[in-house]
Amino acid sequence: MFVKTCGMKTAEAAAVAVGAGADALGFILAPSKRQVTVEQVATISASLRTAHSALPPFAAVTVNPTDAQIAAIEESEAFAILQLSGDEDRAILERIPASLDVWKVFRPGPEETASRVLHTIAPWLEGPRPAARIMLDAYHPGAYGGSGTVGNWALAAEVAARYPIVLAGGLNPENVADAIAQVGPYGVDVSSGIETEGVKDRAKIVAFVRAARTAAQTVDLQP
Secondary structure, X not given: OEEEEOOOOOHHHHHHHHHHOOOEEXXXXXXOOOEOOHHHHHHHHHHHHOXXXXXXXXXXXXXXXXXXXXXXXXXXXXXOEEXXXXXXXXXXXXXXXXXXXXXXXXXXXXXXXXXXXXXXXXXXXXXXXXXXXXXXXXXXXXXXXXXXXXXXXXXXXXXXXXXXXXXXXXXXXXXXXXXXXXXXXXXXXXXXXXXXXXXXXXXXXXXXXXXXXXXXXXXXXXX
C-alpha cells in the first residue's frame, strides 16, 4: 500500500512521516493554508538528509502551474513528483520535464458516472508522456483539495478496478481501513486527516500509516 502524507509544512512533521514509513511527502505550492515555497521545501529536504540516508520522493502539489513554476520546481531538485491538482489540459504533459513523475488529480462531481470518469482519465495514461499516477479526490465546490470531504468510494472502486489509483479525500486513521477495503486502491493520500487544529499531529501520522499498511494485507490491490 503506497501512502502519501500531504500538506507538510515543517521539517519536524516531514521527519515524523519519514520515520513512520510514508512512501511520498506532498508539499502544497498552490494558494492554501498549507502553502509552502519551493525554497522552504529545499531547506526541509536538506535538513532531513542530515539524519536520513534516503528519503521518500517529494511531491510538488500545484494548481494550473505555469511553465515558469514548473521550471522552478525542476531546478530546485527537491521534487520527484509534480502533482497537477487543477484544471490542467492533457497537453501540459508535453511541457513537463521527464525528471518529474506526473500525478493527475480528478475530483468527480456528484453527477459523474464511473464510465465518464474513466473516459476522462484515459487520455492522461496514453501517448509517449503519460501521467505516472492518477488520484481520485473528493469533490468540494470552490476547492482544489484539502477540504476533509470524504469522496465517493463506490465510484472510486469502479475506477480502481480499471486503473491503479491513489485515493484521497477525507481519509484519516479511523476510516482508511474501510476505504481500502471498499475501493482497493494502489495507494492512499492524506492531509487534514493527520492534523489536530490545523497542525500535523505526530500520533495521527503514525496511526494513519500503520492502519493503511495493516488494511492492505487483507485486500487484493492493483499493482
